[in-house]
Amino acid sequence: MNIFMVSSEAYPFSKTGGLGDIAGSLPLEISSINTTNTMNTRKASNINASLIIPLYKQNYKLINKKDILTTLEIEHGKNIVKVDIARIKHPNNDNINVYFIKEDNLFKRNGIYSENGIDYNDNASRFILFSKAAVKLIIYLYEKENLEVDIVHIHDWQTALIALYIKEVFNEEEALRKLKVIFTIHNLAYQGNFPVDIYGLLNISWKFFVHSRLEFYGNVSFIKAGIILSDIVTTVSPSYAKEIQGEEFGCGLNNLLSDVSSKLYGILNGGHDEEWDPKTDKYIKNNYDINTVSKKKIIRNSLYKEFGFINKSCPLVTMISRFDPQKGLDLIYQSFFEIATYNANFIFLFSKNNYFKDFEEDFIDRANRAKNIKVLFTFDESLAHRLTAGSDMYLMPSRFEPCGLNQIYSMKYGSIPIVHAVGGLKDTVINYNGAKTINKATGFVFNEYCIKSFVQTMDLAFDLYYNKKDIWNKLVANAMSKDYSLHRCALEYTKLYKKLLSDK
Ligand code: ADP
Numbered sequence: 001m002n003i004f005m006v007s008s009e010a011y012p013f014s015k016t017g018g019l020g021d022i023a024g025s026l027p028l029e030i031s032s033i034n035t036t037n038t039m040n041t042r043k044a045s046n047i048n049a050s051l052i053i054p055l056y057k058q059n060y061k062l063i064n065k066k067d068i069l070t071t072l073e074i075e076h077g078k079n080i081v082k083v084d085i086a087r088i089k090h091p092n093n094d095n096i097n098v099y100f101i102k103e104d105n106l107f108k109r110n111g112i113y114s115e116n117g118i119d120y121n122d123n124a125s126r127f128i129l130f131s132k133a134a135v136k137l138i139i140y141l142y143e144k145e146n147l148e149v150d151i152v153h154i155h156d157w158q159t160a161l162i163a164l165y166i167k168e169v170f171n172e173e174e175a176l177r178k179l180k181v182i183f184t185i186h187n188l189a190y191q192g193n194f195p196v197d198i199y200g201l202l203n204i205s206w207k208f209f210v211h212s213r214l215e216f217y218g219n220v221s222f223i224k225a226g227i228i229l230s231d232i233v234t235t236v237s238p239s240y241a242k243e244i245q246g247e248e249f250g251c252g253l254n255n256l257l258s259d260v261s262s263k264l265y266g267i268l269n270g271g272h273d274e275e276w277d278p279k280t281d282k283y284i285k286n287n288y289d290i291n292t293v294s295k296k297k298i299i300r301n302s303l304y305k306e307f308g309f310i311n312k313s314c315p316l317v318t319m320i321s322r323f324d325p326q327k328g329l330d331l332i333y334q335s336f337f338e339i340a341t342y343n344a345n346f347i348f349l350f351s352k353n354n355y356f357k358d359f360e361e362d363f364i365d366r367a368n369r370a371k372n373i374k375v376l377f378t379f380d381e382s383l384a385h386r387l388t389a390g391s392d393m394y395l396m397p398s399r400f401e402p403c404g405l406n407q408i409y410s411m412k413y414g415s416i417p418i419v420h421a422v423g424g425l426k427d428t429v430i431n432y433n434g435a436k437t438i439n440k441a442t443g444f445v446f447n448e449y450c451i452k453s454f455v456q457t458m459d460l461a462f463d464l465y466y467n468k469k470d471i472w473n474k475l476v477a478n479a480m481s482k483d484y485s486l487h488r489c490a491l492e493y494t495k496l497y498k499k500l501l502s503d504k
Contacts, residue, residue, distance in 0.1 A: 003030065003151045003497060006052040006134045008127060008158035009112055011275075012091070013098070014056050016112050016351070016379070017322060018269065018405045019186045022236070022489075023155050025272045027051050027096050029490035030497075047494065048095070052134045054107040054126075055086060055100035063088060063100060070144075072136045076129050077201045083133045085140075101133045117354025124194040127158040127222070128201050135165045135176070142175030149175070151497050153182045157192025160226030161202070164213070167229045169204055180500040183230035184267075185223070187402050188244050188251045189326065192222030216252070227256060231500055234265045234493075236403035237424030241266030249400050249423075265496065268427055269403040270489035276385075276409045283385035290480045293414050299390035307347060307374050314372075315344045315392035315465055318415070320384045320406055323350040323360060323377065328397030328420060331454045333363055338455045340370035342462055347387055348375045391415040393461055397446075397454050401425045407443070411479035416472075417443040418457055428484055432464070432475060442479040 009015055011024030027049035034045050055063070063086040072083045083103045090096035101107070106126045113119055120126065134152075141147040154162045163181045170176055193216055199209065202220075209215050214224055227233055235241045243249040245258040257264060274280055279289045288295035304312045321327045332339075332348070339346055348367070352360075360377065367373045376383075388394070394410035396419045403424030407417040411429070419425040425445070432441035444461050446453040464472050 001046060001151070001497060001501065002048045002050070002147065002149045003027075003153060004050045004052060004134075004138065004149050005153045005155075006131075006159045006162060007155045008054065008130070010051055010053050011272075013053055013059050013062070014112055015381075018236075018403065019156055021272060021405055022184075022186070022269055022486075023051075023053075025275070025486055026153075026490060026493065028090070028093055029273075029486045030494055031093060031096055032487075033490055033494050047497075050097045050099065051090070052099045052101065052137065054130055055102040056112060057108050057110060059100060060108070062091075063102075068102075069099075070140060072133060072140065074129060074132050074136060075203050076125070076132070077203070081129060083129070085133075085137055099137060101130055101137075103129060103133075106130075114354075117352040117357070124192070124198040124220075124222075125201050127192070128161060128198070131159055131161040132165060132203075134159070134162055135170060138179070139170070139173050139175045149179060151180045151182060151500060153184065153493075154226060154230070155184050156186050157190055157222040157226070160192065160222045160224075162226075163229035164204070164208065164225040168208070180232075180503075181230040182232045182234065182496060182500065183226035185226075185233065185235040185244070185402070188223075188235070188249070188253065189400075191216075191224075191251065191253070193217075193219045194222075196220055223253070224256070227253065227260060230263075231503075232263050232265065232496055233257075233260060234267050234496070236267065236269045237427045238266035238268065239426050240400075240402045240423040243400070243423060267489060267492045267496075268424060268484070269405060269408070270484055270486035271405060271408040271412055273485050273487060276388075276412060278389055278413045281385055281389065283382045284389045288389075290414075290477060293476060293480070296390060296392070296414060299386060300392070303347070303386060303390045304345065307345075309345045309374075310371055311343070311345065315462075316390055317342075317344050317346045317393040317395060318349070318387040318391040319346075319395040320349045320387060321351070321396075323353040323356060325356070326399055326401070328399055328449075328454075329356075329359070329363070331397045331449070331451060332395065333359075333366065334451050335455050335458075336366045336370065336373070338458070339373060342372070342458070343466070344372065344393075344462065346373045347391075348373070349380065349383060349387060350375065350377050351379045352377050388413045388415060392465065393418060396420070396425060397449075398422060398425060399449060404428070408484040411442050411482055411484070414476045414480045416461065416475055416479060418454075418461055419443060419445055420449055420454075421445045421447045422449075428482075430478075432460075432471075438471060438474055440478060441475055442482055443475070
């Protein structure tokens, strides 16, 4: 089975969030699964996975002249754009081919979607070209190398148009006739809606600018192409799959998503089994497991030294995320007064977002008034790992959360998550609710999105931490034993791939 994963980001080549984690590690994980093996063990896989991603500035060092497979000429609006295709073996598995779409003007930049927190104003053009190039590459490989792709797995709005090009624009192409498309929505809030003046760049007939295809309140919606035309649509947790069919979280697409519910699946994301494992994590010096969890304190102490906290004998609470209202920043901001009173230190690591510049300044200003709070605005993979390993609790009060990976990582690292009962957070964290839940609870889950519930839940967590150490330690052990692995997630995707091919 030949599967091509197409994404705008994929770790370790590029990453801004959970999409990068999953699109990057899924090809590795599915190539270790044999779909004919009913025991689902990791033996001789019959899946050939490949990855197509843009070549960003930081990736140029990975390719040489000899890696350029071909140059494709792509019609892009009124121009013909020459796009180089570079092919390398994946550094972690040489059975996997990584195809880079190389177009210096559009992709050789400092950022992936934005720079200094401001989106590039030609993102529509960039990902239209990327999508066309990916489809043309599949046709090229069929014609020149006899490679028949069975399934294309596309992710989020940046690649959603691929469904349209495959199913309705270039559908007469021999290479694409039997091709199945699976589309994964990592976050419905990002839809790729652009003013109609970009339509010319699509190089398609105006017949597609109708409500049943790309038109969305007078704009062009890339995500609609993925939802309507893919054979299967998935999203990243079972709860989010239900939530997006309702008005509150449907972002205007709830009716469409209900209409396609028979092909809509919720597959819970998984944490990368080796990258995010306290036993093997390359970013921490003192690796540990469930039996040596006391080593977390050494990591915590070195963080306390590094960040210059005055109180060094209290628990550490962390949060690592994009600086986006989605992540429950208003709850954090409004509870700074209470946070400052806890006998604990807090470190917040945020990726910058210029849309909320004023709020960011206010946020920093308030945080700086407390001696036990540090806020950093940078994207730092290494620090993210160290904070997860060194912390005792993890905050994720998201307003909505398709899946969320950080609560999964934090549980694995024995850092107890405090989360809002929504989307993937609800599906992964088991709430501590007194003695009856002691054998399964892995964290704290509050139902109502308000300061009162959030603070009460933090109070409960600190009470347990300080006064009921046995229960706390049991929660840590429960959390660290949970299996939210990528392997389980990959098995579910391979079931869908198999289903798609048997439906042929
Ligand atoms: P989302 O995709 O909505 O951003 P997820 O929880 O699914 O949220 O995934 C976030 C990923 O991005 C995690 O791997 C997290 O550690 C990482 N991340 C987010 N912000 C930062 C940051 N400022 N520095 C380093 N890593 C970050």
